[in-house]
Structure formats: C-alpha cells, structure tokens
Amino acid sequence: MFAKTLSASHQHGKRLSEPRIRQLGSLVTWLCLSFCSERLEICDFWNPFRNFVNLEHLELFADWGRPRKLVPFSAPEYGLTQLRTLKLRGYLPMEFVQWLLNEPAHVEELQLCVLDFPGIHCGGHGEPEQFFEAIPPHMRDQVVMDAIEDRRRLRGLARFADYQDKAIAPRSLACLSFDTIRRFKKLNKLYLYKPAAGRDHDDLEVYFSVSSEFRILLEWRDLILATRNTLEYIIFDQRPVCDLRESDDQAEIVCEVSHGDSYKRFVDIVLPTLIQGETFPALRMIRLFGFEPYEDDPCKEGPQEFELLGESENVPALLQAAFPEAKITNHIGRPIFIHKKWGELYGGGDVLNDTAGLLTIGEMIMY
Template sequence: MPSPIEEFPPELLASVVANLSSNDLCSLMRVSKAHHVVLQPFLWSNIEMHYRNFHSRICHDALHADEVAKRKEPPYDNGPEDSGKRYGSSLSAERVQKFLQIFSPNGFPKDSKLELGSLVKSLCLPVHDEETKFREWTCFENFSNLGYLEISAFWTPYLDPMQFSAPECSLTKLRVLKLRGYIPKEFVQWLLREPAGLEELQLGVLDRPIGGNCEGPDGWENPPPPENKHPYDMDQLSERERAYWESTENLDHMYVGARALACLTPDIMRRFENLKTLYLCRPSSGEETISEVYFSEPSDRRILEEWNALLTSTRGTLESVILDQRPSAEENEPDGTGNNEFMRQCANGPSYKRFVEMVLPTLIESKEWPKLKTVRLFGFERHDEGSDNYTRTPNYPNDSVDVPGQLKAAFPGVDISDHIGRRFLTWNTSGELMSAGDVLETPNAFDDGSDEEVEKNDHRF
C-alpha cells in the first residue's frame, strides 16, 4: 500500500510543510523513503547562506519595503544577526564552505551533485571570503533549475585567482540575477549566456584590487602589469602617445581606489527580451577629498559605456531603473565626516559629470521607454537636509544639472525619486572595499551620519 504522503496533492503538501524548520523537515524525511523523495525538494529549493539581517543592511531605506515584499525566507534559522563584529559573517562563511564542498570537483559524485543541484531554485550566498576560500566558480553548473541567484563576492587577498572555464551548459531558467563585489568577468558572462528569460538584473561587479596589505607598490599582493606603468615625463611624448596613455589606467600609484568592472558584451546586451528591473551600482570619484587615492577614469568611462549600452538595449521592456553612485572614501574618512556630510561634499564630482555627459542623454529619451514606471537615484545630487556644516562649505552648487528634475520633465507620468546614497570605504593601501559603506554590506545606521555608528560598523571582513 503506498504511503499517504505520496497521494497528497503537491500544493497541499507545500502548504503543510511551509512553516516547518529545516530540523523538522529532516526528521520527517527519515520516516520512509517515500517521505524522503517527496520532502527533499522542499529542503533544498531555497538556499539562503547570509546571516539573518544581511539584506536589511545592504538595502537602501527607500528600497527596503520592496525587498521585504519580494524575499522568501528559507525554512531554517540562518544564524544570528551581524552587529558589526563579524559573528554572523563568520557563521555564514562556515555554512557556505560546507555547502559548496558538496558541489566542488572533490565533492559528491557527479550524478549526486547534479541531482541535488537540480532541486535548488533560489540561491543566495557570500563567496570568496577568507573563511570560505572559494575558488571553484564552475560548481554553479550543477544548479540547472536556478530561477534566483544572488552572490556577494568578498575579496580574498591571499588566494591566487582561479581562471574560470565556462561549462558547456547554461542556466536557462534564471529570472533574477544579483551580483556584487569581486566576481570574475568570465563567470558573469557565462551566467548571462542565455539572458532572454531574465526579468531582474542587479550589477555591482568590481575589478581586482591592485594593492595588498603592505603599504606602497613594493608590497602589493597584485601589482599592475608593466604595460600599465605610465611614462614619468608625459611632456616628452608625441600627441598620439599622450592620448594613448591618458586613456589607459595609471595603476602605478601608492593608493588605487575601488574600480568597477564592465562585464557585458554587445551580444549579451542585445539578447535581453524580458528585463523589467535593472539596478546598477558603481564606485565613483567625488570632490577632491581623497587626493592621495588614484581613481581610474578609464575604468569609470568603461562602466558608464556599459550602463549606456545596457539601458539602450533594454529600455523597451524596463519598468524600474535604480542607479547607485557611491563616492570612494579612505578608510580613515569616518574620523572626519559622517556619511551624509561626505555625500553632500562629493555628490557632484568628476564621476557625476561623466554620467551627465555619457548616460543622461540616453535616459531622457522618453519616447523610447514605453513601460517605465519608477526611477530611483542614489548619490547623484547634494542633499542639505540633515547635513553638518562644520567641515567646509561645498564649492560646487552650480555644478549640478539637476538630474532628477530633468528626468521628471522627460517622464511626467513616472515615479522618480532622488536619495542621498552611501559612500564606498576602501583600505587606502589596497583599494579593497571595507565591510561597511560598500556594495557588499552597508548598515542602515550610515544614513544618519552618526560618527558613533560609523566607528562601530567599520570593520574588515
């Protein structure tokens, strides 16, 4: 006689087990083979490896309600909240390491990996931090039925980067893809090999830091290639030679700031057919508040060219556009300013001007955006309300071209809002992002500009 659980309608069974913990599900699976077969997909379908309050910390306040509404909580306790002391981060790293070992080349047999991987429909995890020591990006080929993938990739300075060799297969069922941090370009391109079905895309991918933990170029863990070293005397070069070097990253500096990594090819961008939500984030250069840190203009132009091409190719289907510009700040910047004051000083810097030149004209072509409903801007304009004035008076009030005002004029029926945004905090000897204030983890406490909260939350991950 078959087990009664086998005859349960799937939707009724899903309702019954929806509120069970992972421990309860595991216990129920041990009742019989029939229970195991039927219940195993419920345990594996939604994998969430971040600490409990990760998403509330990285999310801007203006987007928090939407994030909560869309997020499905996993059927298990994913650990304590992170209070700025890495307890939650360390626990999630241990879990990620154990989970990814299953799918690594030395993990389970191939058939078992494919079987388990096919059960995962939603996967959200941090990778490549010091505890996880993650190097095997190819393990993601086992997740053939993924519809939702979110990766926050931390930098690991002591591991040689693995070259990613794209598998033959593709993740054709992806509908939501969110990528933050230090992720190989080739891996991003593989994930987007079949982009036609994608409905939501978030990109905040960063290039490798140039420096290391030792001060100065002589101690760099990842020194720039010799061809990136600019000539000492540019005046002695021909006009053509000067033009070449001025368009090339000058990475031969004591301090090199965070750099965005443009990943998408023209072919990928042409094949988006159903993209509705697009969130783009990049580091930027503000006012001359971090003069000792080199910010790469060529890198900034490349990412803005990608933004422009991506917006152009998807504007026929986009309903929501979120653009997040985060000025770079040195590791000791919080000693002098809170986030709000820093953003007030740095909103209309060189990167803002490049955005106005390269991307804004594409945005205001309203006739090409038939489905657009919302536009959210973070870090593009100065916000005086709630700012401190003790540091200095900004000298750029006339540099603003009022980006939100221009968009409102072009899209009278679209909900457009502008927000103060957040900065990137970087270790000035390496250009590596710190934990707080970056695209990986940004506590909401930063929004109040409190130096006490900044000091509490600024820690190396």
C-alpha cells in the first residue's frame, strides 16, 4: 500500500497526485517500515523516499521476494540534510543507500547490515587496484581465487559438478564511498552487522563470498577510522551462515565457528584500527556478538564436546587493554539459517530484525 500510494510510477493504479505526495512527504520526520516484495506485480519501494526531505529518523527492514518488476531508484540531486538516525537491514539497493547518506554530516546513529540481492554477485567485474592494496598481502591470493569462482557462477557455470551442490550464503553489500565516510561529523553510535563464514554440512556445502566480506570489512575499518573522534558506542555483530537444521543448538553452532575465517579476517583488518596507534577520545562501550564464546556460554560448561575452529586472539581482552576506561562486553551471538539455493534467509524479516539480545541505544546508555 505504501508503494502503490506514494509511487511516482504511473503503472500503479492507486496513487496520489504529485503535489499531494510532496506535501505529505515534507511533513514526515520519523519513519520505520518493513518491506517484502513477495508476490507483488510491481515494486517501487525506494523512489517514494525522494519526497521525505525532512526525515530525521529512518528505519528500514527489507526482505527478499520475487516481484515481476522492480522499479529502479532514481536519485535526486538533493539529499536528506536533517537525518540524525539511520538503521538499515536487509536487501536494499546500493544506489538507494548511497543517496540516504549523501548528506551525512548530522547523522549521529548508524546501523548497517545491508545485504546483496540473492544470486547477484557484487564486485565480480574486476577489482579496483586500491581494493587489493588495502588487503593484507598474505590474503590477496584468496581474494583473487574467490573472485574467479564468483565470476564462474555469474556466467551460469553452476551446472558443473564443482558448483551445483553449493548454496550461496547471504553477502554483505559495502555501499559507502570514502567521500561519504569522511563527511560524518557527529556519528557517535555505530552498529555493524554482517553474515560470517559458517560451517560445511555433510548434505549441503555453503559457498561464502570472501571478496564480499573483504569489502565490508574494509568499509568498517574506514568508517571507524574516519569517525574515531566522535564514536561513543560500537556494536560488532557477525553471524555464521548455516543451512537449516532444527535440531542444531544455536549457541553450539556459534561456538563451533567463532574462530573461523571471518574471525581471522576481522582480526587482520578491523581490529588493528581500534588497538594500534589511533585515539578514540569519546569511546564508552564496545559490544561483540559472535566473536568469542563468553564465560557464561553453555558450550564451556562441563566436558568440551567439540573443538573450536582456529585459535582465539582474545579480542575482548585486547580491546579492554586498549580502552581501559570503556566497557567491553562479549556475547555469544546467533547464526543465520538459509534454506534457498541463492542465499535467501530462513525467517526473512524475523532474522533481519533479530538483534541477538542487543540492548537498544537508550538501554546501552543506562547499562
């Protein structure tokens, strides 16, 4: 109904006049919406936001569906100059996210967990030279091989034996340019979420895009570095991707992969930005989800029934040593389950809106 009423597309049968849409849009300052394009003939979710020029608080949650036609977003020349809070989860177009943050100077709270559309590879048509320069040298070969495999999948070679039995994990979508990142002036609350490399099951191997993960980790690193003088609260939330098995214990799944490849890449790319050389004068709290099994974790009660993958760097302790005056909390987190061939989430909006027991920013301040 939102899309049909406020869409600029004349293909919708029920819509307001252009002057009325602009008038109503200018009155809105606070908006929280959830979208799913399942079974819709035409989807024009994003263009109506061109009229909400005075938005101060925006929360969007977007599930994935299969509409017959998606109306592409056409970014206007103006931006959202009044925006203070932006929370984005799920399948949102890159150009739409970039427009929302085209004027980021007044943004104080930012939550980013944007996913690439299922079955569509981001960054598979050549890698910019500066992208490789930012990656630690010992990891570059892995990224090259991953990009090659992504290209093969993109060209329809999934029918070959090497690929036909793999499910594609949901992939983070890095959206922010360096120019946007450097123009944050007041950002003090930052929540960063991403899927993480999970485990391989006997009956279904999950393909995880390493190049996509590198891109999002580099975006995290640049964002933290550019806003270090104003940041007060940071939440890192990484969730291992697994195929759907109702009998699996979620805490056990997270424990099994806590120190897997995604953990190591975070330690190599993002962690040094926090603990080596840079100052964060306003920092009050960092919360971790899905990085280390914490002391009250059920996986550590009694005999250990499985082995953790890899060795722990004890990230909470490193952060506490770097920021003795800040509160560092560590939590088990939760996995992401998938049940579709192309990386769609099991549970849709429930998964995207599930914050793994996270406190709200208001509760964090009182915590």
